[in-house]
Amino acid sequence: MNILVVGGGGREYAIIKKLSGSPRAGKLYAAPGNGGIAAMAECVPLKATNLDGICAWAEENKPDLVVVAPDDPLAAGLVDRLEEIGITAFGPHANAAIVESSKAFSKGFMEKYGIPTASCRVFDDAEKAKQYVLEKGAPIVIKADGLALGKGVTVAATIEQALDAVESMMKAKAFGSSGERVVIEECLFGPEVSVLAFTDGENVLPMVSAQDHKRAFDGDEGPNTGGMGAFSPSRYYTPEIAKICMERIFLPTVKGLKAEGRTFKGVIYFGLMLTADGPKVIEYNARFGDPETQCVLPRLESDLLEIFLACIKGGLDKIDIRWSDKACACVVLASGGYPTSYKSGYEIFGIDEAEAEGAVVCHAGTKLADGKYLTAGGRVLGVTAMGDDLKDAVANAYSAAKHISFENMHFRTDIGVK
Ligand code: AMP
Ligand code: GLY
Numbered sequence: 052m053n054i055l056v057v058g059g060g061g062r063e064y065a066i067i068k069k070l071s072g073s074p075r076a077g078k079l080y081a082a083p084g085n086g087g088i089a090a091m092a093e094c095v096p097l098k099a100t101n102l103d104g105i106c107a108w109a110e111e112n113k114p115d116l117v118v119v120a121p122d123d124p125l126a127a128g129l130v131d132r133l134e135e136i137g138i139t140a141f142g143p144h145a146n147a148a149i150v151e152s153s154k155a156f157s158k159g160f161m162e163k164y165g166i167p168t169a170s171c172r173v174f175d176d177a178e179k180a181k182q183y184v185l186e187k188g189a190p191i192v193i194k195a196d197g198l199a200l201g202k203g204v205t206v207a208a209t210i211e212q213a214l215d216a217v218e219s220m221m222k223a224k225a226f227g228s229s230g231e232r233v234v235i236e237e238c239l240f241g242p243e244v245s246v247l248a249f250t251d252g253e254n255v256l257p258m259v260s261a262q263d264h265k266r267a268f269d270g271d272e273g274p275n276t277g278g279m280g281a282f283s284p285s286r287y288y289t290p291e292i293a294k295i296c297m298e299r300i301f302l303p304t305v306k307g308l309k310a311e312g313r314t315f316k317g318v319i320y321f322g323l324m325l326t327a328d329g330p331k332v333i334e335y336n337a338r339f340g341d342p343e344t345q346c347v348l349p350r351l352e353s354d355l356l357e358i359f360l361a362c363i364k365g366g367l368d369k370i371d372i373r374w375s376d377k378a379c380a381c382v383v384l385a386s387g388g389y390p391t392s393y394k395s396g397y398e399i400f401g402i403d404e405a406e407a408e409g410a411v412v413c414h415a416g417t418k419l420a421d422g423k424y425l426t427a428g429g430r431v432l433g434v435t436a437m438g439d440d441l442k443d444a445v446a447n448a449y450s451a452a453k454h455i456s457f458e459n460m461h462f463r464t465d466i467g468v469k
Contacts, residue, residue, distance in 0.1 A: 052356070055080040055109065057099050057129065058120035059088065061383070061415035061433040062341035065348045066120060066355070067091050068411065073356035080114065086424050087414025099124050102132060109138045116141060118359065122198055125337050126152035130317075141359045147308055147315040148337035154234045155196050157335050164307035166300055167331040171236040177221035180233055184213045187235070195220050196232035204275065206238060241326040242287040243333070245343050248301055248321065249358055251367040252314040255301045256358070259350055259374050260288035261343040262467075267390060269465045276390045277430060280466030282380040282441055283346045287325050296323065296330050304335070316362050345413045345433045346379040380444040381413070381435040382452050382466050387459030389429035394459070399424040399431065401454035410436040410451030426457050441467055 052075050056067050064087055070076050071091050082105055084094030097104040099121045106129075109117060119129050119142035128145035142148075150157045161168045169192070174180035184191060184207075193216040195203030203226050207213035213235075219225040220233055248257040261283040267273035300321060308315045320336035320343075348355070352373040361367045386393035395416070402412050402424065413435055416428015434452040438444030445467035452462065 052076060052115035053078045053080070053112075054356075055082060055095070055105075055112075055114040055117045056092065056120060057082050057105060057117060057124055059083045059085045059099065060121075060341055060428075061381075061413040061430060062339050062344040063120050064088055064413040064415065064433075065345045065435075066118065066339065068413075069348045069351065069355045070118075073354050075354075075356055077115070080112075082108070085414050086417035086419040086427065087412070089419055100127070102127055102129050105129065106132050106136060109133060110136055113138075115139065116356075116359065118142070120338060122148070122151055122336065122338055126198060139363060141363060142317040143315045143319075143337050144313075147313045149313070150304075150308070150315070150319070150335040151337040152198055153196055154194050154334070155232060158234060160307060160311070161332060164303050166303050166307070167329060169236040169239050169331060169333070171234050173232060173234050175232050177217055180217045180221065180235060181214055183235055184210060184217065189213060190238040192236040192238050193217055193220065194234040194236065195226045196234060197226070197228065239324045239326050239331055239333070241324045242285070244285045244288045244323045244325060245281075245340055246288070246296065246301075246321045246323060247339060247343060247347060248319055249362050249367060250305050250315055250317070250319055251362045251365045252305065252309055252316045253365065254367040255297070255305050256367050256370065256372055257293070257297070257301060258347050259283050260285040260293075261340070261347050263340065263343055264463060264466055267463075269463050274390055276385075278340070278342045278383065279385065279463045280380070280382045280433075281340075281342045281346045282378065282444065282467040283343070283350060284378065284441075286441070292325060292330060296321070300330065300332060318362075342381045342383055342413075342430075342433050345381040345435050349379050349411065349435060349437060350375040350377065375437070377437045377439060378441040378444040379435060379437050380441065380448040380467050381433045382448045382462055383415070383430050384432045384434065384452060384455060384457075384460055384462045385430050386416070386426055386428070387461045389461065393429055395426045395428065397426045397458035399426060399455065399457045401456055402432070404454035405434060405451040408436075408447070408451045408454070410434050410448060412451075412455070431457065431460075
């Protein structure tokens with residue numbers, strides 16, 4: 052099967068690497084891909100958000116499958132449009148991807164179906180939002196309604212921070228139209244776990260658990276980023292908690308979406324907080340997480356392509372999914388200044404040496420020029436390594452990362468430590 056993967060970050064690198072090992076995979080393409088993906092797939096110079104371009108390319112090249120990985124094209128309906136022209140696509144339709152693209156929708160949905168989450172109110176009016184903050188007090192959580200590259204959330208420790216967040220989202224439009232509506236939520240406490248799950252709209256097949264590190268600096272300091280590293284599994288996600296999550300969260304979500312006429316096929320991401328009152332949903336994503344995917348897929352021992360096809364055609368309950376007992380850790384090497392402002396175009400050294408230690412270096416923001424890899428984004432590489440346990444995996448990832456260097460390189464030194 053010839054397959055186009057839409058996207059060009061570390062997550063897409065990990066997906067393509069796994070697909071390339073599938074016995075049924077033929078020629079692989081990526082749009083737009085990146086410098087490292089080019090070694091495994093032919094890169095088509097189309098942005099993931101260029102729906103017209105991708106549909107035109109698919110009509111001409113007739114891939115057997117298109118895998119849509121990022122949030123924007125899913126929310127904009129790329130899967131719907133590909134199906135309209137007779138192309139098989141992996142990922143939810145736009146009407147189901149709304150679980151990620153509108154927090155107001157997902158909060159209302161969870162309330163309707165009794166799925167545990169933080170209590171909240173939705174506001175279109177900044178003054179009313181501020182009034183509510185004053186009534187509720189701090190700590191309190193302010194979220195932009197729409198997509199904001201994972202950065203549209205402020206966990207405010209003080210009332211001043213909360214009021215500033217409302218002001219910058221609703222008045223200064225820090226996230227453009229995504230922040231015209233805000234969700235103000237009760238602040239939850241407890242360990243955070245990400246669980247990604249395959250679903251065919253009916254059955255749910257959870258992947259092994261993972262944990263992300265969203266803040267830019269050690270000790271969870273600094274601004275929120277797309278993710279500075281991840282590891283799998285989370286020691287907090289016990290089989291007992293997994294059972295509760297399946298019964299109270301995963302199945303009710305998938306069955307509820309079907310009942311709403313929004314059948315979800317693809318990967319649904321449950322961002323969970325394990326509170327003293329049990330697991331609660333912090334957010335849904337309508338796709339594989341980044342960088343969670345980089346530390347989850349290496350543990351998958353079954354054929355990813357077969358699973359994708361079962362999500363599309365149904366029958367996920369007949370898939371026997373196998374996972375390695377080993378742990379996996381991913382350390383993101385970023386451009387200094389990310390997520391605010393940074394420069395690109397620096398040569399990257401030491402990738403081969405890192406891989407010689409057994410690590411997989413997932414390219415995220417790289418490009419290939421004259422046979423050299425150059426930095427081309429905020430998150431540049433994800434150095435990923437397996438180990439007998441989490442400590443071992445983390446040590447292996449950092450040991451491999453030591454070989455890599457580029458101008459202004461920044462990474463967290465505490466991935467998987469807490
Ligand atoms: P989100 O983009 O919704 O995943 O939020 C980003 C981060 O903000 C999460 O990973 C949590 O650490 C934090 N967060 C979001 N919602 C809450 C909440 N209700 N209570 C406490 N922390 C939260
Ligand atoms: N790592 C969080 C996300 O992909 O949204």
